Amino acid sequence: MAFTLASRHVVLEASSTPSVEEGWVIVEGSRIASVGRGAPPDDAPNPIDVGDRLIAPALVNAHTHCVLSMLRGGLGRAAAGNVVEDLFYRIERVLLPEDVRALARMGAYESLLAGVGLVWDHYFFGEALAAGLADTGIAAVVAPTIQDVGGPSVDTAGRHRSDRELAATETLALAGMPRIFAAVGPHATDTVSPALWKQASELAERLGLPLHAHLAQSPEEVHRARDVHGTTPFGLLEREGVLDRVRGVFAHALFVDDAELARLGPAHALVACPYSQLVFGFPARVDRWESAGARWVVATDCAASNDSMQLRKELRFLAGLRTVGASFAGAYEAFLRGEGDVDDVARTRREGYEAFEATATPAELYTRITSVPGALHPHVRAGVLAPGALASIVVYDLEHPSFWPATDPIAALVMADVDAAIHAMWVAGQPIGERGDFHRSVVRSHAYREHRAEAVARLADLKKRAGF
C-alpha cells in the first residue's frame, strides 16, 4: 500500500550533506517512490499525520552479529586475552540452526528500538539467521559465515560447513525477499584458506554481491598471515586477487598500515566499531583512513563485545578521539610527574583536534551510519530518503527533552540519546510497533514475548551443551 509522510522537518540529503527542511516522502511497497521539498502534491496517497515531528531515514549498522547479544556482559576476564577465540568459539561450536534463528531476533529487536532499519549481519547458518532477522521486521544484508582452516565451524577432523554456507548465500541472493539481501561472508584471513577466499570472491562476482569480512583484527591474525602465507592479512587479499575482483566491506582493519590503506581503492569500505574495539583491541585510527581517502563507516559489531546495538554512542566516541590522545601523550605524562609544561599539553591536544577534525563534525559523522553504509550493497540503497531507497523511516518527536532545544536536529541525531524520542518507524514500508507508542508496543507485542521466551530457553540449553 502506498502512503505519504510530510513535515516541516525532513532530513534530506543534497550532495551527501544532510539538512532538515520542509518536505514529504511517498512510499510504495518496500521502497520510497518519491521525495520532495515543500508541501506534498495534492494527489499524494494516504497521508499519515505525523504533526511537526522529524522524519529521518532509519540507521544502517554495517557490521553486526545479532546472535551474540546472548553473550552480553559475559566477557569478564576473557577481555584481557583473545575474546573471540577464548569465549565465542566455545559456545559457537555447539550452536544449532534453530538457536541462530531464535537468538538473532533479540539483537534485531534491540537494533529496531534504537532506530536501526538495516543491519549487515555476519553469522553461521545463514538461512536460519535470515529467517530470525526477518521474523522481527528488520531488514538485513546477511553474510553466512564461512571458515575452513580455523574457527568454531571447523571440527577437530577439519570438516567444515563452508559449501553449505556458500549455497545458503546463493539461495538468499536469489530468493528476492523484500527485506533480506545477501553478502558473501569469509570470516577472516586466518580462518579462511586462499582457495576458499578465491571461491568466495568468484561467487560474489558471479552474483554481483559484496564481500563482508573481518580483516586484520588481531596480532594473532598478523602472525598467522606471516607464518603461513609470508605476507600481511591485507597482502594476502591483494595477492589472491580478492580486492580486484569484488567490492569488500571489511570490519576493523586495525593492522592495515598506511601504505596498504593507500592501495585499498574506492570499491571497498572499512568499518570502525569503536566500543567493540575497546574490548578486543583498541579503537581504529579513522583519521588515517580518512587521509588515505578510504571509504569508511561506523558500526557496533556485537553486543557481546560492545554491550549495545546503539549506533549514536559510537559517533560520540569517534568525536572524542579528537582529544582523548592528549590524556596519554608524553606531554601530559610529564605534566603529571611535575616536569612538564602546560603549553606542551595544550599543543598536543590541539594537534589531535586538528588531525581528527575532518572526521568529527556532526553532519559528517551522521553519514557514517546512514547514507554511506546505505550505499554499500549494489542491490539495495538505504539510509537516505531518496526515490528507490528502502522505505525505512523513523519519525522522532522533536518535543522530547533529548532534542531540546531542537535548534540543530542533525547534531542531536548524532550526539544525543534520542532513541526515546522515536514516535514511529517503518522498515521496508512495513510499520514497526504502533505510532505514538513505539517502544512499549514492540516489547509488549505477542510476537516479541514469544520470541524472547524461545531465546531464553535456547540460551539455557546452549550454555548447558557448551559446559558453562
Ligand SMILES: [Zn+2]
Ligand atoms: Zn565482527
